[in-house]
Amino acid sequence: MPFLPLTDGPSGAGRTAEAQALADVLPLWEQLAATTGQADPFCCAPAWQLTFRDTVTPGKKLFFHTEPGGLAVFTEVLAEGQRVFLAPPENGWLFGCPLLGPAAGDALAASLAAFDAAYPHAVPHLIISGIRPRGPLAAMLLHRFGEAYAFFRHGSSVQCAASLAGGLDGYLSRRSANHRAKLKKAARKAEAAGVSFTREHPATPGEAEALYARMQAVEARSWKGLAQCGMGEAPAREFYALLVQRLAQEGKLRAIMAQRDGRDIGFIFGGLCGGGICGATYRGQQFSYAAEEQKLSLGNLLQLETLKWLCEEGAFRYDMGPVTGPRMEYKRHWTEENHEIQTWLMVKKP
Numbered sequence: 425m426p427f428l429p430l431t432d433g434p435s436g437a438g439r440t441a442e443a444q445a446l447a448d449v450l451p452l453w454e455q456l457a458a459t460t461g462q463a464d465p466f467c468c469a470p471a472w473q474l475t476f477r478d479t480v481t482p483g484k485k486l487f488f489h490t491e492p493g494g495l496a497v498f499t500e501v502l503a504e505g506q507r508v509f510l511a512p513p514e515n516g517w518l519f520g521c522p523l524l525g526p527a528a529g530d531a532l533a534a535s536l537a538a539f540d541a542a543y544p545h546a547v548p549h550l551i552i553s554g555i556r557p558r559g560p561l562a563a564m565l566l567h568r569f570g571e572a573y574a575f576f577r578h579g580s581s582v583q584c585a586a587s588l589a590g591g592l593d594g595y596l597s598r599r600s601a602n603h604r605a606k607l608k609k610a611a612r613k614a615e616a617a618g619v620s621f622t623r624e625h626p627a628t629p630g631e632a633e634a635l636y637a638r639m640q641a642v643e644a645r646s647w648k649g650l651a652q653c654g655m656g657e658a659p660a661r662e663f664y665a666l667l668v669q670r671l672a673q674e675g676k677l678r679a680i681m682a683q684r685d686g687r688d689i690g691f692i693f694g695g696l697c698g699g700g701i702c703g704a705t706y707r708g709q710q711f712s713y714a715a716e717e718q719k720l721s722l723g724n725l726l727q728l729e730t731l732k733w734l735c736e737e738g739a740f741r742y743d744m745g746p747v748t749g750p751r752m753e754y755k756r757h758w759t760e761e762n763h764e765i766q767t768w769l770m771v772k773k774p
Contacts, residue, residue, distance in 0.1 A: 449490055456495055456524035458698025458705065463556055463583045463763035464743060466697040466707030467519035471670045473497070476514035479662045486513060487542075489535045494527025496535045498550065508543050511551035518579065518767045519745070521554025521561070529564050550770040551578060557766050569770070578767040584747040584759040592735040595742075603757050607728055610721035617684065617720060621729045624679040632672040635679060636665050639691045639712075646712040655710050664710060671695040678706060680729050682713065682722055689714045692726035696739065703740040706730075727758060 450470050457468035466472055477486065477499055487510070488497040502509040512522040523532055539548045555562050557580075565575065588595055596604055626632040640656055648654030655664050671677035676697075682690035690713030696704040708730070713722035734742065744755045747762065 446486070446488070449488060449495070452490060453495055453497070453524070454697070456493075457520075460525055461556075461559070462521060462524075463554060463765045464519045464707065464745070465705045466695055466743060467514065467517075467745075468521050468524060468554060469697050471667065471674065471676070471695060472707075473513040473520055475663060475667045475670055476516060479666050480516060480659050481513075487535065487538070489531045489538070491525075491527040491530045491534070494525040494529070494531040495523070496528065496531035497522050498535065501551075503543075503546070506546050508539075508546045508548045509551060510539065510548050512553050515551065515553075517746075518551075518553035519581075519583070519765070521765075522552060523561060528561065529568050532569070547772055551767060552770055553579075553765070553767040555766045555768055557764060562766075565768070565770070572773060573770050574773050576769040576771070578769045580764060580766040581746045581748050583763045583765060584744050584755050585761040585763065586742045586744075586759040587761070588731070588735055588740050588742055592732055595731060595735065598760060599757065606721075607724060610724055611728070614720050614722070614725055619682055619684050619689070619720060619722075619725075621725070622681050622683065623729075623733055624677075624681060626668075626672045626677065626679075629669060629673070632669050632677070633665075635672075635681075636668045638681060638688050639668075639679075639693070639710075642688050642691050642714060643712045645714040645716070647715050648712060650715060654712065667695070667709070668693065678730065678733060680726055680733070682726060684717070689717045689720075690722040690726055692730055694730070703738060705741040705743055706734050706739050707743040708745065723754075 453470045457465050462468045477484065481499065481501065485500040486497070487499070488495065497513060498510040499513045499515070500508065501511045501515055512518065512520055514520055552565070586595065587598070590597070624635050626635050640661070643649045643654050643656045646654060649656050655661060668677060676695045677693065678696065679691065679693035681688055690711070692708070692711035694706055694708040696706055698704045711723060711726050713726070731742065742759070744759055746752060747755045747759070
């Protein structure tokens with residue numbers, strides 16, 4: 425597919441054709457995100473990337489180019505004087521990669537030529553995230569483009585994950601004895617207190633909206649909601665609202681609510697990437713619980729209930745996102761894989 429800039433301009437035949445071209449790319453985009461050894465497959469996929477663009481940076485140009493087995497996708501985040509910054513559509517957390525597949529180099533080369541034509545009086549600065557520093561993409565970028573372009577490290581993080589090989593029993597066998605004992609004790613305590621867990625399957629936009637409203641009601645009573653630092657605040661509120669809608673529509677939402685005495689007291693949700701013969705990766709998004717129920721260990725139990733569900737479905741990996749920082753240390757009890765990712769700035773040499 426030729427290089428195509430997609431804009432949020434007036435409707436019409438051209439706009440319809442552009443939107444259809446993007447829709448045609450989505451299956452390849454999803455497939456490459458799921459099957460090319462990404463550190464965070466879900467965050468490379470269109471649901472995550474386009475949700476950020478639609479809610480956090482609406483109206484920005486989107487550029488994409490496909491080759492057989494390759495994709496490059498960027499959005500314009502800043503055009504100022506002689507500099508234009510082009511970044512992945514999700515350019516806040518920078519978890520995903522805008523270059524996917526064995527032919528990503530060909531897709532990038534075509535995109536660079538198109539950028540030169542689109543910005544004849546400016547030098548595009550490309551932000552490329554989700555790079556595994558010792559992976560094939562990093563090697564390809566330096567080998568193929570290092571003569572004409574300079575690369576600067578722009579940031580890094582560590583993503584954590586766990587294998588679901590062997591189902592729930594296999595997963596638990598790879599946790600510490602202390603962690604397993606705590607989970608059993610918490611489960612008995614919650615059951616005695618009358619806590620129940622329900623798997624949610626919203627099938628319509630209205631049902632997804634109602635489920636998200638229930639989550640937000642719990643969030644408002646959580647420590648994050650009380651401190652006004654959770655997903656009840658903009659732009660996270662709008663971002664996750666649309667993400668829940670997208671995942672529900674695609675059948676990839678996995679959400680669980682915790683109740684006690686007929687009242688919601690906790691939730692957890694995330695999404696799947698991939699599936700079929702290759703299996704699916706699950707990426708956790710948010711979980712929360714009412715502050716007054718803190719003694720029930722709902723965070724741990726919601727994670728456990730999610731793992732039960734995923735293992736029943738045959739998912740093969742449980743991704744929990746970044747593990748950097750003291751607030752993320754709890755994830756180490758649940759995971760055993762760490763994947764470093766870097767963000768590079770790519771600039772044409774004088």
